[in-house]
Amino acid sequence: MPAKHRTAPRPSRRPVANKSSAGAPGGMQRRRFLGYLIAAPTLAVGVKLTADGVLEAQALPSPTPEVSEVYDLSDLLLDSTRPTANLITIVVNEDGTVSFSIPRAESGQGITTTAAMLIAEEMGIDVSDVNVTLADARPELLFNQQTQGSASVISIYTPVRVAAALARGQLVEAAATILGDEAENLRTTGGRVLSTAGSSVPFAELAAAAANSVTREAITELKPVDEFEVIGTPQRRDDVLAAVTGRKKYTMDLDVPEALPTMIARPPTIKGTVESVDNLAEVKGMPGVTDVVEISTDAEPGRGTTSSAVAVRARTFGQCIDAVNALDITWGGGNVDDESDATILEQLRAADAPANLPSPGPLDEAGGVLPLVTEPATGALDGVGAVETIDQEFVFYWRSNAAMEPNVAIADVRDGEAEIWTPSQIPIVTQSQIAQVLGMTPGQVTVHVPRGGGAFGRRLFSDVALDAARVSQEIGKPVRLMWHRADECRAGRVHPMCISRVRASFSGSEVVSFEQRHTSVATDYTESFGDMITSQAAKLPFANELTLSQTVFLLTASVPYDLGAIALGYNEIFDFDRFATGSVRNLNNQDFRPAQELMVDQLAARIGEDPMEFRLERVEDERAKACLETVRDEGDWGRDLPEGVAQGVVVHNEYKGSVAVLVEVDTRTATAEREIAGATTGPRVTKVTVAVDVGLPINPLGLKAQMEGGVMTGIAHVFTGSLHLRDGNFLEGSWDDYRYTRHWNAPPEIDVIVMPPSGDRPGGAGELAVGAATAAVACAYARAVGEMPTSFPIGHTKDVPFEVKPVVPPLPPSPVDGLTAYPTPSAAGPAFNPAS
Amino acid sequence: MPPHTFKVNGRPVTVEVEDDVRLLWVLRDLLKINGPKYGCGINVCKACTSHINGRAFNPCSVPVGQIRPTDEITTIEGLPDTVGADLHPMQEAWIDRDVPQCGYCQPGQIMAAVDLVKKVQAEGGSVTDDDIDEIRNMCACGTYARIREAIKQGAENM
Numbered sequence: 001m002p003a004k005h006r007t008a009p010r011p012s013r014r015p016v017a018n019k020s021s022a023g024a025p026g027g028m029q030r031r032r033f034l035g036y037l038i039a040a041p042t043l044a045v046g047v048k049l050t051a052d053g054v055l056e057a058q059a060l061p062s063p064t065p066e067v068s069e070v071y072d073l074s075d076l077l078l079d080s081t082r083p084t085a086n087l088i089t090i091v092v093n094e095d096g097t098v099s100f101s102i103p104r105a106e107s108g109q110g111i112t113t114t115a116a117m118l119i120a121e122e123m124g125i126d127v128s129d130v131n132v133t134l135a136d137a138r139p140e141l142l143f144n145q146q147t148q149g150s151a152s153v154i155s156i157y158t159p160v161r162v163a164a165a166l167a168r169g170q171l172v173e174a175a176a177t178i179l180g181d182e183a184e185n186l187r188t189t190g191g192r193v194l195s196t197a198g199s200s201v202p203f204a205e206l207a208a209a210a211a212n213s214v215t216r217e218a219i220t221e222l223k224p225v226d227e228f229e230v231i232g233t234p235q236r237r238d239d240v241l242a243a244v245t246g247r248k249k250y251t252m253d254l255d256v257p258e259a260l261p262t263m264i265a266r267p268p269t270i271k272g273t274v275e276s277v278d279n280l281a282e283v284k285g286m287p288g289v290t291d292v293v294e295i296s297t298d299a300e301p302g303r304g305t306t307s308s309a310v311a312v313r314a315r316t317f318g319q320c321i322d323a324v325n326a327l328d329i330t331w332g333g334g335n336v337d338d339e340s341d342a343t344i345l346e347q348l349r350a351a352d353a354p355a356n357l358p359s360p361g362p363l364d365e366a367g368g369v370l371p372l373v374t375e376p377a378t379g380a381l382d383g384v385g386a387v388e389t390i391d392q393e394f395v396f397y398w399r400s401n402a403a404m405e406p407n408v409a410i411a412d413v414r415d416g417e418a419e420i421w422t423p424s425q426i427p428i429v430t431q432s433q434i435a436q437v438l439g440m441t442p443g444q445v446t447v448h449v450p451r452g453g454g455a456f457g458r459r460l461f462s463d464v465a466l467d468a469a470r471v472s473q474e475i476g477k478p479v480r481l482m483w484h485r486a487d488e489c490r491a492g493r494v495h496p497m498c499i500s501r502v503r504a505s506f507s508g509s510e511v512v513s514f515e516q517r518h519t520s521v522a523t524d525y526t527e528s529f530g531d532m533i534t535s536q537a538a539k540l541p542f543a544n545e546l547t548l549s550q551t552v553f554l555l556t557a558s559v560p561y562d563l564g565a566i567a568l569g570y571n572e573i574f575d576f577d578r579f580a581t582g583s584v585r586n587l588n589n590q591d592f593r594p595a596q597e598l599m600v601d602q603l604a605a606r607i608g609e610d611p612m613e614f615r616l617e618r619v620e621d622e623r624a625k626a627c628l629e630t631v632r633d634e635g636d637w638g639r640d641l642p643e644g645v646a647q648g649v650v651v652h653n654e655y656k657g658s659v660a661v662l663v664e665v666d667t668r669t670a671t672a673e674r675e676i677a678g679a680t681t682g683p684r685v686t687k688v689t690v691a692v693d694v695g696l697p698i699n700p701l702g703l704k705a706q707m708e709g710g711v712m713t714g715i716a717h718v719f720t721g722s723l724h725l726r727d728g729n730f731l732e733g734s735w736d737d738y739r740y741t742r743h744w745n746a747p748p749e750i751d752v753i754v755m756p757p758s759g760d761r762p763g764g765a766g767e768l769a770v771g772a773a774t775a776a777v778a779c780a781y782a783r784a785v786g787e788m789p790t791s792f793p794i795g796h797t798k799d800v801p802f803e804v805k806p807v808v809p810p811l812p813p814s815p816v817d818g819l820t821a822y823p824t825p826s827a828a829g830p831a832f833n834p835a836s
Numbered sequence: 837m838p839p840h841t842f843k844v845n846g847r848p849v850t851v852e853v854e855d856d857v858r859l860l861w862v863l864r865d866l867l868k869i870n871g872p873k874y875g876c877g878i879n880v881c882k883a884c885t886s887h888i889n890g891r892a893f894n895p896c897s898v899p900v901g902q903i904r905p906t907d908e909i910t911t912i913e914g915l916p917d918t919v920g921a922d923l924h925p926m927q928e929a930w931i932d933r934d935v936p937q938c939g940y941c942q943p944g945q946i947m948a949a950v951d952l953v954k955k956v957q958a959e960g961g962s963v964t965d966d967d968i969d970e971i972r973n974m975c976a977c978g979t980y981a982r983i984r985e986a987i988k989q990g991a992e993n994m
């Protein structure tokens with residue numbers, strides 16, 4: 001690396017050793033952990049979800065330009081769970097199997113499989129003999145029952161093993177008498193305790209014998225990392241058989257008597273209201289219909305704006321759809337009736353945070369209202385020779401975070417009690433919000449958490465559970481409430497439209513400063529992070545002057561390269577609940593990182609360096625560098641490619657992990673113009689190489705799946721997937737309108753390399769790949785066409801490639817030609833090439 | 837309400853419901869056959885894909901009145917029986933490749949894959965990447981890469 005002359009004094013940015021790798025795995029003293037033996041008919045043990053030594057108080061480092069490097073969102077999630085957690089328990093059943101009820105959601109991310117592996121490892125039992133179920137809402141766990149920020153694995157890793165180790169210890173002690181051997185000579189494997197002499201006794205015979213008659217504290221040690229046999233090996237999902245046979249039960253598949261199908265007629269504009277229903281009796285008399293009732297759909301009880309709608313309960317969902325569409329409703333206005341993409345863009349630009357780095361040109365004085373989130377680096381350019389500056393704005397349009405399973409909830413609110421089934425990522429919040437809108441205490445509300453059909457942040461909000469509870473209370477009957485796909489697009493949570501402005505200056509081959517100012521429609525974090533951040537605010541070096549969104553931004557945003565003086569700014573427009581917003585598989589990095597990496601490629605080009613070399617020279621984290629080198633070698637960086645095909649590469653750190661993504665994008669006409677009815681075809685990602693380092697990978701198979709999913713989402717973010725806001729509502733009304741990555745967009749070649757363990761603790765993975773993949777695809781596309789895209793997805797402003805469905809009546813009627821229209825629906829238009 | 841009689845997964849059924857109710861709701865809400873999933877209700881997401889007389893179709897877009905007494909509907913639950921085994925080779929490939937994440941789209945993906953492979957095999961060919969590109973089944977978890985591998989693997993045993 002060329003010698004640097006730096007004039008701006010910056011806080012040192014030595015590669016920050018990942019906390020998980022502090023201390024060599026084998027060289028650590030064996031720590032002892034506290035748990036509880038619980039009085040029960042068979043062996044039961046419990047631990048606090050706080051039993052992790054790494055959670056012991058440690059002084060936070062002093063503020064640095066990018067706080068997320070030393071204290072990121074996963075730390076926040078862990079810290080706020082620390083003082084409040086109660087016990088999670090493992091039970092050894094009479095048949096020798098082990099049960100664990102995990103206070104997390106399972107929506108496809110594989111946390112139940114991971115938990116089963118941790119238990120199997122520690123106890124010496126087959127993974128398939130560990131049965132992990134999802135816990136009901138447990139208010140006593142407070143913050144410690146949420147599934148977000150990719151923190152699940154990080155937070156359960158030690159506590160679950162401690163419980164399993166305690167259980168194993170009890171089994172071994174009980175076996176010692178039977179086997180006539182000393183406990184320390186015994187080992188466990190395959191669900192049996194074995195003596196040195198070769199005799200053995202199965203857990204089934206020990207479950208009752210090892211039971212405790214009184215609950216008491218107990219101490220245990222954990223199996224050393226270098227003895228792991230299960231952790232780090234590929235394991236299939238615990239529910240793969242159920243999933244491929246149709247036996248897996250999602251909320252709408254549950255047998256809850258009398259919970260009849262229920263759907264909602266929603267207003268034609270976002271957060272509109274019902275003024276009157278003009279044919280109530282008529283619709284009540286329609287075939288199959290049992291009830292029609294107006295409800296509030298206020299998603300933020302007691303906090304924000306109000307909206308309302310009309311719910312229909314019927315014998316089948318088909319009859320709900322027909323009845324919803326037959327309703328003659330006079331609608332009041334909505335929350336954003338005058339807003340469209342263009343008006344939002346204007347307002348975002350007007351609120352662009354001010355430039356804070358000195359610049360040789362005139363300063364951009366656009367009127368920002370909030371301070372930059374990092375300190376202005378005054379004097380950055382003092383003494384630097386001739387400085388050149390590049391400056392670019394990027395626009396990111398609305399994106400839907402809808403999963404395949406729509407928003408669903410079953411509610412039975414009768415006799416002063418409410419029983420709810422919904423795949424909530426935050427069941428305790430759901431429980432307390434339901435109690436609030438029903439006028440009950442949380443104790444009167446039970447929230448069961450079935451496995452979800454995808455979550456991606458949408459199920460961090462209780463919208464549908466509130467709908468169901470309100471309808472059930474109003475009519476006094478159980479309901480099985482499902483959002484129609486059209487509701488998912490229009491009334492569902494969206495990732496807010498935002499702009500990112502990047503200014504970088506360089507002198508010769510040195511990057512002198514890099515400044516990024518991000519301005520967004522407000523994101524609603526109130527239900528997920530709000531209370532947590534407030535409770536931790538005192539510990540964060542920067543929290544007080546900042547808004548909640550700025551705090552979240554700062555905890556997740558970072559620049560992985562040494563790019564001179566760095567300043568990051570965040571601003572937003574509107575109140576948190578003007579639009580229904582949330583995260584989409586990731587918080588900010590699917591916008592923030594592509595804008596940044598595209599400019600990094602620009603810098604490399606201007607300085608005359610290869611994009612890979614430029615990054616390798618400047619990447620600051622050793623693990624990230626190793627990931628980059630791996631994709632360089634495995635993905636064959638720089639190989640000869642025909643004109644119109646190019647590679648892009650990016651490295652990214654988040655959630656205690658690092659990931660490098662190298663992609664190839666083919667923009668040649670033969671590829672981009674391929675004709676598949678109703679598809680967004682266009683440029684195609686043809687090859688992907690990912691190298692991921694999460695510290696200690698627990699289940700490489702699950703980790704690879706998470707990386708692949710993140711890549712698919714990244715492809716949608718660049719090329720295909722967005723919502724168009726027009727006059728107060730989104731135009732998209734279903735899949736095919738909303739263009740998430742499909743088989744025709746998916747890369748034919750994708751290779752995920754799981755880096756060898758770099759630490760003794762796991763990092764999160766659910767969101768890790770999204771920002772990196774989005775950025776890598778954008779960079780490859782820019783290089784393939786020789787022009788940097790600045791608006792995402794790239795086709796958003798070019799066309800609305802589908803026939804817009806009416807908003808009144810609110811639901812698209814089901815076709816009747818399904819026997820002949822297979823596979824292509826009759827409504828499919830020609831293919832759309834977003835790059836044309 | 838007219839009665840409708842047809843066969844589902846080898847078993848004769850009779851349901852009383854209006855003619856225009858789409859078959860998906862008859863299967864799910866009335867017969868409690870929950871393998872076919874709802875994802876859109878308008879024949880675009882393909883989560884409900886099942887078979888009628890051995891060919892794929894989307895029951896969300898077929899009024900039950902169009903189903904004849906001789907029609908045989910197969911949902912994911914009945915797929916293994918069509919080959920007289922505990923699992924269809926496509927399901928085995930799906931397990932081997934650990935395809936699902938949340939799993940919600942997978943019954944539809946498998947039913948579509950089986951139909952596609954049967955079709956290309958009947959034409960004397962074998963399934964290609966181009967064929968797979970045209971499968972319309974949505975997966976919001978992004979399991980497409982593993983689906984692609986599993987289809988090729990499953991096809992070898994079909």
Ligand code: FES
Pocket residue numbers: 873874875876877878879880881882883884885894895896897
């Ligand atoms: S629900 Fe049938 S195609 Fe989507």
Ligand code: FES
Pocket residue numbers: 108404453454936937938939940941942974975976977978979
């Ligand atoms: S596996 Fe979740 S939608 Fe396909």
